[in-house]
Amino acid sequence: MTPPQEPQSADEARQAAARFREQYETIRAEVGRMMVGQQAVIEGVLTALLAGGHVLLEGVPGLGKTMLVSSLGKAVDLSFSRIQFTPDLMPADVRGSSVLVDDGKGGHSLQFEEGPIVANLVLADEINRATPKTQSAMLEAMQERQVSVGKRTIRLEEPFCVMATQNPVEQEGTYPLPEAQLDRFLFKLVVGYPAEADYKEILARTTGGQDVELRSVSSAQDILAMRQTARSVPVPEHVQDYAVRLVMGTQPGSAYAPKLVNDSVSLGSSPRGAQALILAGKVKALLAGRFSVAQEDIDAVAKPVLRHRILLNFQAQSDGLSTDAIVDAVLQHNQATVGASA
Amino acid sequence: MERPSDLQSRFDQLGQRVGADMQRVALRQSWVEGLSRGLLWFALLPAVVLIVQLVRYWAGASAAFVPTPLVVLMALLLPVVVAAWRTRRARARTIVPRDGLQAVDRQLGLADRLTSAQDLLERRVEGGFAAAAIEDGQAKLAEAESARLQWQPVAWRQPGRGVGWILAGTTLLLLAAQVALWQHTTGGEPDRIEWQGAVGEALDPKESDTRLLPDPAPENEARQPDAQNPMGRGAEAKPSKPSPDLSDDVKDSSGKSGQGQSAGAQSTSAASQSRSSPSSQGQSSQADKPSAKKPKKQDRKPKPEGQEPEKKQEEEEDAGSTAGRGSSKGSNKNPTTSSWKSKDQVTNEDDQEVEDDEQAEEDEEEQENRGGVQPHMRDRRPPVSRDLQIGFGNRSNPDANGRGGPGQQKKSRGVASLVLGVPIPDRVKGKPGPGPTKVTQERVEPQAESPEPIQAQTRPKRSSALGPLAPLDLSPAMRQVVTAYFLSRRQAPNKP
Numbered sequence: 001m002t003p004p005q006e007p008q009s010a011d012e013a014r015q016a017a018a019r020f021r022e023q024y025e026t027i028r029a030e031v032g033r034m035m036v037g038q039q040a041v042i043e044g045v046l047t048a049l050l051a052g053g054h055v056l057l058e059g060v061p062g063l064g065k066t067m068l069v070s071s072l073g074k075a076v077d078l079s080f081s082r083i084q085f086t087p088d089l090m091p092a093d094v095r096g097s098s099v100l101v102d103d104g105k106g107g108h109s110l111q112f113e114e115g116p117i118v119a120n121l122v123l124a125d126e127i128n129r130a131t132p133k134t135q136s137a138m139l140e141a142m143q144e145r146q147v148s149v150g151k152r153t154i155r156l157e158e159p160f161c162v163m164a165t166q167n168p169v170e171q172e173g174t175y176p177l178p179e180a181q182l183d184r185f186l187f188k189l190v191v192g193y194p195a196e197a198d199y200k201e202i203l204a205r206t207t208g209g210q211d212v213e214l215r216s217v218s219s220a221q222d223i224l225a226m227r228q229t230a231r232s233v234p235v236p237e238h239v240q241d242y243a244v245r246l247v248m249g250t251q252p253g254s255a256y257a258p259k260l261v262n263d264s265v266s267l268g269s270s271p272r273g274a275q276a277l278i279l280a281g282k283v284k285a286l287l288a289g290r291f292s293v294a295q296e297d298i299d300a301v302a303k304p305v306l307r308h309r310i311l312l313n314f315q316a317q318s319d320g321l322s323t324d325a326i327v328d329a330v331l332q333h334n335q336a337t338v339g340a341s342a
Numbered sequence: 343m344e345r346p347s348d349l350q351s352r353f354d355q356l357g358q359r360v361g362a363d364m365q366r367v368a369l370r371q372s373w374v375e376g377l378s379r380g381l382l383w384f385a386l387l388p389a390v391v392l393i394v395q396l397v398r399y400w401a402g403a404s405a406a407f408v409p410t411p412l413v414v415l416m417a418l419l420l421p422v423v424v425a426a427w428r429t430r431r432a433r434a435r436t437i438v439p440r441d442g443l444q445a446v447d448r449q450l451g452l453a454d455r456l457t458s459a460q461d462l463l464e465r466r467v468e469g470g471f472a473a474a475a476i477e478d479g480q481a482k483l484a485e486a487e488s489a490r491l492q493w494q495p496v497a498w499r500q501p502g503r504g505v506g507w508i509l510a511g512t513t514l515l516l517l518a519a520q521v522a523l524w525q526h527t528t529g530g531e532p533d534r535i536e537w538q539g540a541v542g543e544a545l546d547p548k549e550s551d552t553r554l555l556p557d558p559a560p561e562n563e564a565r566q567p568d569a570q571n572p573m574g575r576g577a578e579a580k581p582s583k584p585s586p587d588l589s590d591d592v593k594d595s596s597g598k599s600g601q602g603q604s605a606g607a608q609s610t611s612a613a614s615q616s617r618s619s620p621s622s623q624g625q626s627s628q629a630d631k632p633s634a635k636k637p638k639k640q641d642r643k644p645k646p647e648g649q650e651p652e653k654k655q656e657e658e659e660d661a662g663s664t665a666g667r668g669s670s671k672g673s674n675k676n677p678t679t680s681s682w683k684s685k686d687q688v689t690n691e692d693d694q695e696v697e698d699d700e701q702a703e704e705d706e707e708e709q710e711n712r713g714g715v716q717p718h719m720r721d722r723r724p725p726v727s728r729d730l731q732i733g734f735g736n737r738s739n740p741d742a743n744g745r746g747g748p749g750q751q752k753k754s755r756g757v758a759s760l761v762l763g764v765p766i767p768d769r770v771k772g773k774p775g776p777g778p779t780k781v782t783q784e785r786v787e788p789q790a791e792s793p794e795p796i797q798a799q800t801r802p803k804r805s806s807a808l809g810p811l812a813p814l815d816l817s818p819a820m821r822q823v824v825t826a827y828f829l830s831r832r833q834a835p836n837k838p
Contacts, residue, residue: 006469007469007470007471009470009473010470010474010476010477011470013469013473013474016470017471017474232470233471234469234472234475236454236458236462237461237465238440238457238461239454239458288453290453291471291472291475292455292458292471292472292475293458294454
């Protein structure tokens with residue numbers, strides 16, 4: 001498959017941006033046929049997919065997290081696999097292993113069977129229920145886009161996207177994701193309860209006689225082309241500075257950290273946070289009809305990008321402070337700094 | 343299509359123009375903020391001057407230490423100085439064209455289109471999206487150039503506070519001026535009259551004579567203006583020196599105030615009395631002892647029936663509580679005999695006293711029935727002396743004659759048992775039945791100590807001298823060689 005070319009003229013860029021928005025809206029509408037409401041979550045998942053990142057979905061049971069990801073897999077026509085993480089799941093169950101097969105000549109031979117991780121769209125359901133050993137089997141796949149089993153290394157086919165879900169309640173018997181793995185997720189999206197109007201639609205769709213059948217409206221090539229388009233969006237210098245200051249603002253003791261961060265945060269975002277801000281900001285800029293990233297694009301993705309990269313200290317946890325409040329404080333501080341200079 | 347350089351200059355011009363506007367607004371805002379903050383000094387300076395004036399006035403010095411016009415001038419100038427300093431700081435902050443473009447973007451809701459286009463032009467970013475972004479910015483540029491930007495109006499942040507400072511400063515200024523003016527009109531030295539009156543030699547004899555004459559009417563007249571002035575009243579109320587023109591009545595009344603002295607003398611004598619009064623406890627108890635001892639011995643022989651309860655009570659009083667009532671009955675030489683009871687003693691008074699009383703009664707009855715003191719009772723040894731001092735046991739000091747020199751032994755009864763906790767048997771030797779035993783010692787179970795395990799470590803090779811080393815015992819010849827070597831090194835340090 002030949003990679004899509006970067007637009008060389010303004011007209012090509014406009015056409016690419018228009019196609020991008022059109023494709024995006026088509027996928028969103030198709031997923032929206034199955035998923036009622038939760039527009040912000042659908043947009044977040046699609047943004048992460050188009051930015052080339054992974055998504056961690058957090059919400060109480062019954063909100064349609066798993067259905068959202070499976071619907072996306074169907075709408076985009078990507079190879080989809082689902083892994084239900086349980087405490088007895090082993091790394092080999094994720095990556096694959098060699099199994100003894102009958103060679104048809106009366107003998108047996110070892111044959112490597114790929115695990116469910118080898119797919120375009122991987123749903124890691126209730127990822128925090130597996131042991132850290134199994135969770136770490138995802139690390140290489142998420143960052144390096146490859147899986148190593150013994151001496152065998154399998155390159156994962158692009159687009160590759162891990163969409164993990166976890167339940168914020170029922171923490172007994174779970175293994176919280178380590179910081180290294182949390183950092184590999186581009187977004188952490190919080191799935192909330194649907195609105196009152198959405199309930200009726202949900203009931204009508206799920207308790208009626210007709211089941212919704214999703215059709216594939218896009219392909220892996222389309223997704224790759226959209227990713228390439230998004231990566232072509234230029235980032236002005238002042239926006240880069242803004243994103244860097246935003247990330248540094250989450251690090252206690254830095255020059256851009258507000259007092260709340262210094263008091264409440266023990267660990268701030270890594271440079272991966274800045275990368276994620278820019279990548280997601282590019283997608284947001286295209287969706288907003290612009291050809292370069294603006295500060296408001298960075299602001300729009302700041303919370304899903306940074307909320308899981310901030311580690312609160314004990315004082316903040318005991319005070320019931322959330323990482324969203326920290327991100328709000330950093331945004332306010334950063335905007336005030338920019339406003340003072342302009 | 344406009345050339346990139348022309349477009350760049352248009353963006354820059356717009357940025358500079360807006361930046362200059364921003365600078366002007368910032369300067370005006372800094373000036374107003376500086377003034378509003380400087381108004382604090384407008385009130386503070388007169389307050390300080392007024393305080394100093396009052397302090398100097400009460401100290402007897404001239405209150406007008408600084409001219410009032412100068413105070414007013416400084417109070418008016420200080421806010422201006424503060425405002426000028428803040429404005430200078432604002433002027434030092436440079437506003438680049440990009441800041442101006444960002445302000446335009448923000449005001450017109452262009453989402454950084456102008457700033458991004460200017461940045462991409464300046465950095466000469468290649469690519470279709472960069473070109474599209476520049477064209478996008480160019481399309482908005484004409485709109486931005488013609489737009490009239492709305493700047494935040496320069497305003498006082500807290501006008502109420504500023505007005506308050508102005509009012510307070512004006513009031514204080516007026517007060518300070520009034521104080522200076524009043525001192526100027528009244529001679530400025532309120533204490534000088536008293537001082538001159540006290541030092542009569544320095545005055546003109548005629549003037550001093552007229553002042554010393556008892557002439558209350560003119561004095562009253564002279565003081566009337568002062569009495570109208572509150573400051574003058576305060577100045578008059580302050581001195582307490584008796585003036586020479588006091589009347590006899592006034593002198594009498596001052597003599598009566600001597601009651602305060604006599605009262606003081608009474609109070610001191612009372613204090614001395616209380617100091618000399620003996621601490622009744624120790625001595626009175628000593629004095630009571632012999633008198634209480636003799637009647638008890640006399641009372642024991644007749645043994646009237648009606649006096650038994652009293653006798654029992656006396657016995658109980660004599661017997662030390664820690665020594666056990668059975669063993670120390672009737673022996674008040676026992677050093678532990680005391681009505682004082684230790685807090686540490688583990689006693690159950692209810693049942694213990696009943697048992698002891700019953701035993702004592704039975705004992706006496708037995709003795710009476712047998713016709714006197716029984717042998718086993720004669721075996722009773724005196725209680726063990728538990729004095730902690732080196733002395734004479736229970737005997738009195740033979741050297742004590744009551745005329746100075748060594749005195750009687752000091753009382754230290756019960757100290758050992760109270761402090762150390764001594765188990766005291768509460769039974770008579772040879773008597774059947776073990777009897778209750780009082781243990782006043784707290785039992786502490788021994789506990790095994792767990793020392794920290796000693797970590798075995800490999801000792802590294804020593805790299806330097808450890809501790810003082812004894813000088814090498816060199817032979818004289820070798821010592822000469824070593825000395826010569828170091829001397830040669832010192833003379834030619836660079837020579838290998």
